[in-house]
Amino acid sequence: MSMQSQDIIKRSATNVLTPAPRARDHQAEVAKLIDVSICIGCKACQVACNEWNDLRDEVGHNVGVYDNPADLSAETWTLMRFDEVEDESGKLEWLIRKDGCMHCADPGCLKACPQPGAIIQYANGIVDFQSDHCIGCGYCIAGCPFDVPRISKKDNKAYKCTLCVDRVSVGQEPACVKTCPTGAINFGSKQDMLHQASERVTELQGRGFAGAGIYDPQGVGGTHVVYVLQHADKPHLYHKLPTDPRISSAIHGWKGWLKPVAAVAFFATLAGTLFHYVGVGPNEVEEADEKHEEDTHA
């Protein structure tokens, strides 16, 4: 990070008393809007992502579905997930979801990360991994409610979609947005994207998709990647998109109540030993005993 953005609103493993540079935090929140109902699954966004970010994942194998590669990886930051779903009337639906980092307002990866500054969140909402600080512990993988981060086998560091932070910071839209041939991916202020999404949802509902809606899960404070889903009431249809994603209570406990409890326990133990020692004094064997023992055993 040679260019200083000075608009970091959250920084991993950083005390609230010592925040990151954030003087320039008056930016509007951004969002990428993915309209699943328009997507044709051409994977142009995948290619654009690889091109812009200089990623060349290994050529994989056909695993019997259109998903290729089969999963997200350190070199595949976005991936089309294809699901064939039959509705009640037996009609086949092909649901195609562009998977990748959701850029949560309350990012589980950032909460779990133990290394100061390895994960940061900018004022515009983008959550970014600072790979040179990454220690490869994989806590971000445990923290993420969407199973997005991946550790590279090459350098043992975690990777994921950056929302093309390098493009956005100079006023361009992410590479996937620029490439999408159907207009299924849009980018702008979160407010604008939600407005556009709600208009599309109204249109879909008018055409008989009663369950159409916006996926902007509030359990993680909302996300900066937002979906329009034909079946927002059943997000799990879209390759197990979680219905109500939240940071796991185990992570909350570990990074929440356990820290003050442990701190109190440490101080109590250290204070206990200190006061015991200055109160009771050293536990020494009586001099007389020592002498006596030496006499009798000499």
Add this chain to the structure above:
Amino acid sequence: MNKDKLILRTRFIERASHWVMVLCFLAVALSGLSWFFPSLNGLNAVFGTPQLARILHPFFGVVVFLLLAFLFVRFVKYNLPEREDLAWFRNVRQVLAGEHEPALQIGKYNAGQKILFWGIMGLISVLLVSGVVIWRPYFAPWFSIPSIRIGLLVHAIAGICLILLIIGHAYLAFWVKGSIRGMVTGYVSRSWAKTHHDRWYRQISNKQSGSGKQQ
């Protein structure tokens, strides 16, 4: 040092294991604290860099486990619960006040030391199992993300508990003068043994007068 006046309490291989373990444990505990309390992140410098600390912490942790497993085999027979331990519990107030009367029929280890022994052995086992679950890049990929989350929480709790126990252990060794010499040189004075471990002292004395051999 006139060893005739002293009693061998801890053999060389046990002392060597103990102190190697202490060094490894210090590095593992400090790096662990560096991740648990991010404001103490600098503590991971004990391993050089944050990245190296992340790689080395689990290996040194396994060394601690193996050395403790060895000491478990060596010491477990002295740490089994006995009827006489009840006297120590009944008089724990006097023990903590540093009073040496009445004699409490204490064997090679007192009841408090036995609790510490089993606590340390239990916690290191929990740390090993939970540590394997979260160990990247080798083992964590074999486990589901929900089980890794539980592993992280359990590992942190067990690590904190173990460090607290070790602080207590180190303090008590410092408090009871002569104990640290017992673990460094292996020898304790006869009066130390008689005062703190009267039943063990009698057993040793009887054995010595019988065979003339020290244990």
